[in-house]
Amino acid sequence: MSLLKVDNVTFGYSSGKSVLAGVSLDIGPGDTIGLVGESGSGKSTLLRLLLGLTRPNSGSISFNGTALDPRNAQFMRAYRRQVQIVFQDPYSSLDPRQTVLSIVAEPLRSLKIARDHRQMVMEALVSVGLEPTILGRYPHEFSGGQRQRIAIARAIVAGPSLLLADEAVSALDLSTRIRIVELLKQLSASMTLVFVSHDIGVVAALCEKIVILEQGRIVESGDTKTILANPQHPYTQRLLASVPRMPA
Numbered sequence: 001m002s003l004l005k006v007d008n009v010t011f012g013y014s015s016g017k018s019v020l021a022g023v024s025l026d027i028g029p030g031d032t033i034g035l036v037g038e039s040g041s042g043k044s045t046l047l048r049l050l051l052g053l054t055r056p057n058s059g060s061i062s063f064n065g066t067a068l069d070p071r072n073a074q075f076m077r078a079y080r081r082q083v084q085i086v087f088q089d090p091y092s093s094l095d096p097r098q099t100v101l102s103i104v105a106e107p108l109r110s111l112k113i114a115r116d117h118r119q120m121v122m123e124a125l126v127s128v129g130l131e132p133t134i135l136g137r138y139p140h141e142f143s144g145g146q147r148q149r150i151a152i153a154r155a156i157v158a159g160p161s162l163l164l165a166d167e168a169v170s171a172l173d174l175s176t177r178i179r180i181v182e183l184l185k186q187l188s189a190s191m192t193l194v195f196v197s198h199d200i201g202v203v204a205a206l207c208e209k210i211v212i213l214e215q216g217r218i219v220e221s222g223d224t225k226t227i228l229a230n231p232q233h234p235y236t237q238r239l240l241a242s243v244p245r246m247p248a
């Protein structure tokens, strides 16, 4: 059974323009999926829908067979614990006035998880390759890569089964990007990952499956290696042609 099933979803903001049209996706437990498309193709909007922050205009999204529905408050509370997101910018996504402990513990507070937050935060920091002794320090004391590790620690601290990453490595320099991709790869062994990127090279390195989105429609999806080796849709061919060089 799918972990997350997106069934014929359409969505438009109040401006009326259609942003997602007939999007269907089956995300299985343990999948690592790269969602690729040009700017404005609707990737971040789809993530908002997957988070349950916005509802589709039509179609449905279900998690373990139950539809995301704000009227089902108990289920949505449980869902919020299962899904977390990492954003692009490690500078703006961390509150400069809060300590690392307070930042990483935020999901534990908002989800009202009554366990030892300090211990859970220390464990999350270790899993992302940071020293647990940094609890009392502030974001400005860290590099961009370290900040993104703190953001990832915050995303995994409550033990989600699904991690969404929205251009999570795009703001990092190349060597840091490679290290954070390695970290995400390692984490993806124990959770499902939906990784949004306009960078096909990074997706090729990280994701077993790929979904290509063009103007709110999925034009091609499947095994990453197969699709990148032999793209069928002209849009995918154009995207690939615009990549300066592909990784081995």
Ligand SMILES: Nc1ncnc2c1ncn2[C@@H]1O[C@H](COP(=O)(O)OP(=O)(O)OP(=O)(O)O)[C@@H](O)[C@H]1O
Pocket: 013, 014, 015, 019, 037, 038, 039, 040, 041, 042, 043, 044, 045, 046, 198
């Ligand atoms: N809050 C909003 N209100 C109205 N329109 C929006 C809003 N957010 C996004 N859009 C529009 O929806 C479309 C899809 O945007 P979205 O951010 O989902 O694309 P994207 O593929 O993530 O792009 P990028 O890679 O640039 O982040 C765009 O036309 C955008 O202008």
